[in-house]
Amino acid sequence: MTRPLLVPQPRSVEFGEGALVLPARLTVSGPGDWVETAADLLAGGTGLWLVPAEEGALLRLSEAEGVPSSYTLVCGSDGITVDAADRDGLVAALGTLRQLMPDWAHGLAPLPGGELAVPHVRIVDDPKFGWRGMHLDVARHFMPLPFLYRFVDLLAMHKLNRFHLHLNEDQGWRFEVRKYPRLTTVGATRAETVFVPGSPGDGTPHGGFYTQDQLRALNAYAKRRGVTIVPEIDVPGHTRALLAAYPEFGEGAEGAEVPTGPGVFEEVLHLSDETMAMVEDVFTELLDVFDSPWIHIGGDECPTAQWERSDDAARLVRERGLAGVEGLQPWFTEHLRDWLAQRGRTTVGWDEIVDHGDMPEAVVMSWHGREPGRRALAAGHQVVMASNVPYYFDYYQSDSPDEPFAQPAPSSWQDVASFDPVAGVADEHLPNLLGIQGQVWTEFMTTPAEVEYMAFPRTCVLAEVAWSGPVEPSELEPRLRAHLRRLEAAGVNHRPLEGPHPW
Ligand code: TNX
Secondary structure: OOOOOOOOOOOEEEEEEEEEEOOOEEEEEOOOOHHHHHHHHOOOOOOOEEEEOOOOOOEEEEEOOOOOOOEEEEEEOOEEEEEEOOHHHHHHHHHHHHHHOOHHHHOOOOOOOOOOEEEEEEEEEOOOOOEEEEEEEOOOOOOOHHHHHHHHHHHHHOOOOEEEEEOEEOOEEOEOOOOOOHHHHOOOEEOOOOOOOOOOOOOOOEEOOEOHHHHHHHHHHHHHOOOEEEEEOOOOOOOHHHHHHOHHHOOOOOOOOOOOOOOOOOOOOOOOHHHHHHHHHHHHHHHHHOOOOEEEOOOOOOOOHHHHHOHHHHHHHHHOOOOOHHHHHHHHHHHHHHHHHHOOOEEEEEHHHHOOOOOOOOEEEEOOOOHHHHHHHHOOOEEEEOOHHHHEOOEOOOOOOOOOOOEOOOOOHHHHHHOOOOOOOOHHHHHHEEEEEEEEOOOOOOOHHHHHHHHOOHHHHHHHHHHHOOOOHHHHHHHHHHHHHHHHHOOOOOOOOOOOOOO
């Protein structure tokens, strides 16, 4: 049989001669809830019905020593064995197993009469990075809940294990907070859906939010699939939706509306004691929903212009013994970091959180290229490389005029493949480089189909780099091309390699 081409490429793959044809009723054994996890992960297009068996199972799962996320997968005439170090490794192994099957196994339902043949093979694999993340902005444009489940499935399929969920923005608040109902009754809706600059607006209100129960269920679903949801509430900037709902936490915000255009706005949180108490209340509810060890507090793009003009901000600066208003955001971040640490959580922030000095114990997400990340590593921080070029998947995918409207600085899948996130990082700092992450900001994506178009195939390439490191585009291309057939079976609206097609 033809040998399947895999993305990401495992560390070692040795094909044998034959193949094992799986029966629709597949016996499986394994520890704890791994059998159920396997049933979940192999559902759909494989058509498999997994039946637990104590002995003589055809699919044998076991926990084995190894580095985190590592696994060994062996398929021979007597069945399939998976030895995985942990749940991450199990999910990755099952992802590989599905890639060894025909493309249609990635679909919603099996091909009638199709034969589920898996080639004899021995695969040994472990990832380059522990943090293999994708971010999704559900605030610029609300994405329906079922799409978040699909996104989790697509991450698991690509052996990515962190889902950074960006829950609030100037243009919309998406997280139900019971103590502050106006965040969602007011802050979750704006007057226009589309906000391409210069366009007159479409006159269609846009909104939506997720209840805590919905997100709790999503969190559990993701966890079962080896994906940790890292929730973000972005403060103290990017908070105009919050201020439209509760102007008392800003200055002069009375009468403000949820904005209908993109940009960085001057209106930010006024960091009074009352605001701090509100922020703690919001995070209290967030922690109640998400059990991630990491909590993202945003921290990006917070202008100080309002604070500079404010007598009350000047008073806070004096009372807190700060050098000036520039000290307010670091003070705020430190406060929140300590508050989260007391609750056993680690703070993650965009690289602005170290603009005014170190923020010990906080994880830094380097988005202004690699440089802030390198500096933060040198200062002893843990870092995730989320470099805007080429890891912002809201950027153009090429310089073709036919690309759908997007952010500048084209970042092609080839750029993602060849970009070395580790370049310039001293060897002794590598242990603190947690990994890499792709970002999907949705200013100019209004639907799940548009998100898929922008995110794929770049997400597949990110997964390749996260597991195996940078790769020559010409080496990757045949594998990526083969992999796109799987995405098509799964109904993913990916951008073709040949070039853009209009939305
Ligand atoms: C910068 S990255 C932002 C986002 C925008 C994005 C557009 C970051 C932390 N802030 O608010 O959506 O650029 O590409």
